[in-house]
Amino acid sequence: AQKITQTQPGMFVQEKEAVTLDCTYDTSDPSYGLFWYKQPSSGEMIFLIYQGSYDQQNATEGRYSLNFQKARKSANLVISASQLGDSAMYFCAMSPNSGNTPLVFGKGTRLSVIA
Amino acid sequence: NAGVTQTPKFQVLKTGQSMTLQCAQDMNHEYMSWYRQDPGMGLRLIHYSVGAGITDQGEVPNGYNVSRSTTEDFPLRLLSAAPSQTSVYFCASSFGGPGSNQPQHFGDGTRLSIL
Numbered sequence: 318a319q320k321i322t323q324t325q326p327g328m329f330v331q332e333k334e335a336v337t338l339d340c341t342y343d344t345s346d347p348s349y350g351l352f353w354y355k356q357p358s359s360g361e362m363i364f365l366i367y368q369g370s371y372d373q374q375n376a377t378e379g380r381y382s383l384n385f386q387k388a389r390k391s392a393n394l395v396i397s398a399s400q401l402g403d404s405a406m407y408f409c410a411m412s413p414n415s416g417n418t419p420l421v422f423g424k425g426t427r428l429s430v431i432a
Numbered sequence: 433n434a435g436v437t438q439t440p441k442f443q444v445l446k447t448g449q450s451m452t453l454q455c456a457q458d459m460n461h462e463y464m465s466w467y468r469q470d471p472g473m474g475l476r477l478i479h480y481s482v483g484a485g486i487t488d489q490g491e492v493p494n495g496y497n498v499s500r501s502t503t504e505d506f507p508l509r510l511l512s513a514a515p516s517q518t519s520v521y522f523c524a525s526s527f528g529g530p531g532s533n534q535p536q537h538f539g540d541g542t543r544l545s546i547l
Contacts, residue, residue, distance in 0.1 A: 321474075350532070350533055352535060352536075354538075360520070360540065360541050361538065361540050361541070362475075362522060362524075362538035364535035364536070364537070367533055367535060369533055408474060408475065410475075414532070419465065419477045419480055419490055419491075420465075420477070420536065421477075422467075422474040422475040422476075423474055424472060424473060424474040425474050
């Protein structure tokens with residue numbers, strides 16, 4: 318079975334600083350995908366970034382990058398130059414690439430950006 | 433471009449009542465799923481579908497039914513509402529199943545309260 322652990326219930330970061338949100342996962346599948354989603358206070362789920370387990374490079378999307386350490390089974394999200402609009406819940410999720418095993422979500426980290 | 437549309441956005445039910453949460457997508461996605469989000473629990477999968485006529489159970493299926501008669505629609509039925517089903521419900525869809533690198537697109541959610 319797959320499991321996602323996000324150990325930081327809440328994080329604070331100063332505006333314009335970088336912040337790392339932790340995500341570790343557990344799976345026995347050799348091939349899998351990792352996703353990060355943002356949920357602002359308005360409630361919608363917004364896809365941020367994807368990392369495949371066999372991707373040679375860490376994924377980047379604008380100010381978002383993924384620090385993927387396969388041996389440690391970690392996929393931390395790095396947000397550079399934090400903005401007030403980054404204040405939200407952030408969820409890490411994963412699924413194996415085989416079959417139709419559904420996406421499993423972590424419990425989330427609430428990020429607060431301080432001016 | 434509507435994306436994933438959920439109705440209603442808010443609903444209050446009495447214990448024992450039944451109702452259907454509607455979900456429609458206009459992106460021709462094969463894969464659709466229903467999640468519930470409870471405080472501190474992240475998103476938990478209720479049911480999912482890999483195509484019209486095919487559905488399967490997720491992590492927390494008890495008390496819910498689904499059907500998928502068309503590619504576009506994936507309604508979620510509460511058979512006899514219970515206070516434990518008070519939650520925010522999200523519908524999501526994607527081109528490929530979760531094993532692909534395609535992110536899921538989420539609706540705006542339905543906030544359901546059972547009295």
